[in-house]
Amino acid sequence: MSLERLDRLDVDGALAEACDGLTRAGFIVAAGAALAGLAAARPAVAEAAIPRSDQDVLNYALVLEYLQAAFYTEAERANGLSGRPAKAARVVGAVERAHVKAFRELLGRKAVGRPHFDFQGVTESSKPFLKTAVAFEDLAVAAYKGQARLVRSKAVLASALGIHTVEARHAAWMRYLNGNTPAADAFDLPRNRREINGIVASTEFISDRPRSTSRRRPRYTG
Amino acid sequence: MSRGGGIALGLAAGAAAGAAAIAAAGSEDPGAPAPRRALAAPAAAALAIPPPRRLSDGPDVTRWAHLRRPARARAEPGGGRVVARVARLTPEGTVTALPVTGRRIDRRGRLWLQVTLPELPNGTSGWLPRRALGAYEISRERLIVDLAARRLTLLRRGRAVMRAPVGVGQDRWPTPRGTFLVRNRLERYASPQYGPVAFGTSARSPTLTDWPAGGFIGIHGTDRPDLVPGAVSHGCIRLRNPDILRLARLMPVGTPVEIR
Numbered sequence: 502m503s504l505e506r507l508d509r510l511d512v513d514g515a516l517a518e519a520c521d522g523l524t525r526a527g528f529i530v531a532a533g534a535a536l537a538g539l540a541a542a543r544p545a546v547a548e549a550a551i552p553r554s555d556q557d558v559l560n561y562a563l564v565l566e567y568l569q570a571a572f573y574t575e576a577e578r579a580n581g582l583s584g585r586p587a588k589a590a591r592v593v594g595a596v597e598r599a600h601v602k603a604f605r606e607l608l609g610r611k612a613v614g615r616p617h618f619d620f621q622g623v624t625e626s627s628k629p630f631l632k633t634a635v636a637f638e639d640l641a642v643a644a645y646k647g648q649a650r651l652v653r654s655k656a657v658l659a660s661a662l663g664i665h666t667v668e669a670r671h672a673a674w675m676r677y678l679n680g681n682t683p684a685a686d687a688f689d690l691p692r693n694r695r696e697i698n699g700i701v702a703s704t705e706f707i708s709d710r711p712r713s714t715s716r717r718r719p720r721y722t723g
Numbered sequence: 724m725s726r727g728g729g730i731a732l733g734l735a736a737g738a739a740a741g742a743a744a745i746a747a748a749g750s751e752d753p754g755a756p757a758p759r760r761a762l763a764a765p766a767a768a769a770l771a772i773p774p775p776r777r778l779s780d781g782p783d784v785t786r787w788a789h790l791r792r793p794a795r796a797r798a799e800p801g802g803g804r805v806v807a808r809v810a811r812l813t814p815e816g817t818v819t820a821l822p823v824t825g826r827r828i829d830r831r832g833r834l835w836l837q838v839t840l841p842e843l844p845n846g847t848s849g850w851l852p853r854r855a856l857g858a859y860e861i862s863r864e865r866l867i868v869d870l871a872a873r874r875l876t877l878l879r880r881g882r883a884v885m886r887a888p889v890g891v892g893q894d895r896w897p898t899p900r901g902t903f904l905v906r907n908r909l910e911r912y913a914s915p916q917y918g919p920v921a922f923g924t925s926a927r928s929p930t931l932t933d934w935p936a937g938g939f940i941g942i943h944g945t946d947r948p949d950l951v952p953g954a955v956s957h958g959c960i961r962l963r964n965p966d967i968l969r970l971a972r973l974m975p976v977g978t979p980v981e982i983r
Contacts, residue, residue, distance in 0.1 A: 575859055
């Protein structure tokens with residue numbers, strides 16, 4: 502994914518800004534508290550069947566799947582899309598939810614929790630929805646590719662490859678709907694976890710959950 | 724024939740030959756030569772990906788959102804008179820939560836959401852710019868309070884998961900009827916008359932308008948369980964402490980409350 506193309510896709514410039522940092526300034530991650538919390542939530546004990554390092558990779562992939570599933574699900578619920586973008590949100594959302602379910606079932610109690618997402622209205626009209634969807638899907642493809650060399654279990658790698666190609670199809674579909682060439686490059690580059698975390702954090706789509714509990718003495722009418 | 728045309732023809736011929744070879748490799752002709760090397764069997768996948776399923780949201784789902792910043796609610800999307808100024812924080816210090824009941828795009832292409840406001844008269848609605856609100860949240864629970872029967876029922880996806888007797892407002896301080904939202908939860912405070920847990924709602928007393936902190940109606944425990952059920956409160960919905968603790972395990976913030 503070239504930086505020039507990402508720049509054209511990005512509505513608010515948040516993603517491009519993060520990518521600028523990657524190449525020109527050596528990239529300083531200013532990841533939000535939510536991402537830091539996710540890193541801390543990695544499983545502490547290895548499962549017998551899956552190497553611990555693979556559990557870590559799976560949980561990382563799960564966070565990206567949470568992000569995508571929440572994005573498409575909100576787009577479908579908000580009901581602000583119509584025509585082909587609405588259909589794409591419905592179909593891709595169902596697939597991303599299936600990915601989340603599969604990851605959670607495999608990881609069991611080791612699965613990280615779902616972060617709180619705030620998509621700031623980009624799910625509710627076609628233009629920002631498609632631009633964000635293209636950025637998300639390209640990011641997911643690069644992220645899966647970036648983790649492949651770290652996976653030790655062939656069974657996990659086989660699963661990751663199966664999902665990786667599906668994400669690539671999603672990317673091509675969203676690119677087509679957004680008016681971009683679906684597959685313009687001869688070679689896709691991977692992105693490592695630090696790059697991906699920085700880009701996601703820069704969007705501020707992962708946010709702190711607003712406070713809804715308190716220890717103050719009630720002053721209701723009683 | 725130009726050079727380019729020759730190349731194109733050559734590619735087409737090559738593609739046809741390749742397609743024939745692929746077709747032959749895929750055939751089950753017993754006379755076909757056996758491949759010299761078989762590919763290794765693919766590794767079994769660790770993940771069992773279930774079939775994609777559509778959203779199962781039904782009529783029992785309520786959509787709401789937290790307020791991102793203080794905002795002026797308008798009578799119409801895009802403008803109109805100010806219906807109310809909505810504070811970001813409740814009197815309890817939690818972030819204001821508002822049920823979303825409508826959505827419209829104004830003439831300038833800006834998105835507005837219709838919300839029910841925590842204002843008197845109860846049920847007042849207004850329009851806020853989308854940017855004033857945070858993420859959409861979903862509630863699948865619904866709390867029904869039957870004032871005449873002095874009983875509450877908690878529904879999840881339309882099915883009752885809890886029932887309990889309640890104390891409600893006395894005749895001079897009635898519990899208001901309508902549909903409201905559970906907007907916060909208080910616990911570990913030192914105030915026995917409210918029991919161990921208290922939920923704040925967006926309902927306001929129509930009579931105790933000068934009550935401290937706005938006269939909001941709560942759902943809470945009590946230090947007088949002998950008065951439940953009954954018309955005993957200043958408008959709040961009182962439960963016996965074991966019941967409020969059970970409700971606290973089942974009911975999240977954001978649950979709509981229908982008082983009838």
